[in-house]
Amino acid sequence: MPPTTAPEQDVEGFARRVVRGLGLGDGTAVALAGGNENHAVRVRSDGADVVVRFTRDAARRGDDPFDVEAWCADAAARVGIRTAPVVARTHVDGVSVLVVEHVAGVPTAADDLAGWRAVGTVAAQLARVPTDDAPDGIFSRFGRDLDASWAAHLAYNLGALGPDDPLPGLGVYDPADRGRLRDVVASVHDLGLRQGLVHGDLCHRNLVTAPDGGYVVLDWGCAQAGPTPWADLEVVRRWHVTDDEETPVSAVAWAEVLSAVLEETGTAPDEAARAVSSLAVLHALDVVRWALDRRPDRVGELAASSAATVRRELPLLG
Numbered sequence: 001m002p003p004t005t006a007p008e009q010d011v012e013g014f015a016r017r018v019v020r021g022l023g024l025g026d027g028t029a030v031a032l033a034g035g036n037e038n039h040a041v042r043v044r045s046d047g048a049d050v051v052v053r054f055t056r057d058a059a060r061r062g063d064d065p066f067d068v069e070a071w072c073a074d075a076a077a078r079v080g081i082r083t084a085p086v087v088a089r090t091h092v093d094g095v096s097v098l099v100v101e102h103v104a105g106v107p108t109a110a111d112d113l114a115g116w117r118a119v120g121t122v123a124a125q126l127a128r129v130p131t132d133d134a135p136d137g138i139f140s141r142f143g144r145d146l147d148a149s150w151a152a153h154l155a156y157n158l159g160a161l162g163p164d165d166p167l168p169g170l171g172v173y174d175p176a177d178r179g180r181l182r183d184v185v186a187s188v189h190d191l192g193l194r195q196g197l198v199h200g201d202l203c204h205r206n207l208v209t210a211p212d213g214g215y216v217v218l219d220w221g222c223a224q225a226g227p228t229p230w231a232d233l234e235v236v237r238r239w240h241v242t243d244d245e246e247t248p249v250s251a252v253a254w255a256e257v258l259s260a261v262l263e264e265t266g267t268a269p270d271e272a273a274r275a276v277s278s279l280a281v282l283h284a285l286d287v288v289r290w291a292l293d294r295r296p297d298r299v300g301e302l303a304a305s306s307a308a309t310v311r312r313e314l315p316l317l318g
Helices: 011-021 066-078 113-128 146-160 175-190 230-241 251-265 269-294 296-317
Strands: 027-031 038-045 049-055 086-092 095-101 195-198 207-209 215-217 224-227
Touching: 011 027, 011 038, 011 049, 011 086, 011 095, 066 086, 066 095, 066 195, 113 195, 113 207, 113 215, 113 230, 113 251, 146 175, 146 195, 146 224, 146 269, 175 269, 175 296, 224 230, 230 251, 230 269, 251 269, 269 296
Parallel strands: none
Antiparallel strands: 027 038, 038 049, 049 095, 086 095, 195 224, 207 215
């Protein structure tokens, strides 16, 4: 049914109404800085101190991430990863809503090396999360069987590297490198990467430093199934090598993340380097194909960044 209120016009009032409807009493509400897709409002009452998150687009359904976020927070907590406990996952007047406990603490600074080590540790710990009961939004279009889905994903990208591939025309790679790229994509299967839960945005921005000095992981909206912990590691390295302004990862921060992953997984440094570089190339190719299919407005932007990735990573893979 269509919403009876326009939360974008009274964000704080809508959040207070959500909290009242949950039987947590009335209280004060303060809108928090949030993303482009969702509002976030902290509501404090006699019965609770929570953050109410809800979509900016009340009609959005197909790409609603809150089922995934709620499941991930609960599932990660069950294997010992600290998260913001879920209070409610619901719809109010047709608006998708997620309510979580407010996490006491302070944002983690970009130069907090202990925080970056925690990023690596969490990335590795996610391999322990079983995905049997995960919502469909975690999985790719190739299905819920993680190994079969990953094999199909690799086969799709390998098959696309043919003479009719549009990516060379977009400048993503030189046709002369097609054979080497096919070898890289084919070799990913031989790496035997374990499939499981990937956070997708593990960084200082999504950690809160708790009063006891520990770290709480937030924002599971980018979570998906994939090679764990290597997909998370590849994203952190990408931020590092591209000097990303939003997520600065210094050389020492990257070293802390990598060290933690190697210790947790028992992987040799050269094996980890090959896995991360191979996944970087695979992602560079796949994301442009995704844009051609789903987001043509982003093709130019992603083709340029993917071309830089291929030029950087291919020489490292021999």
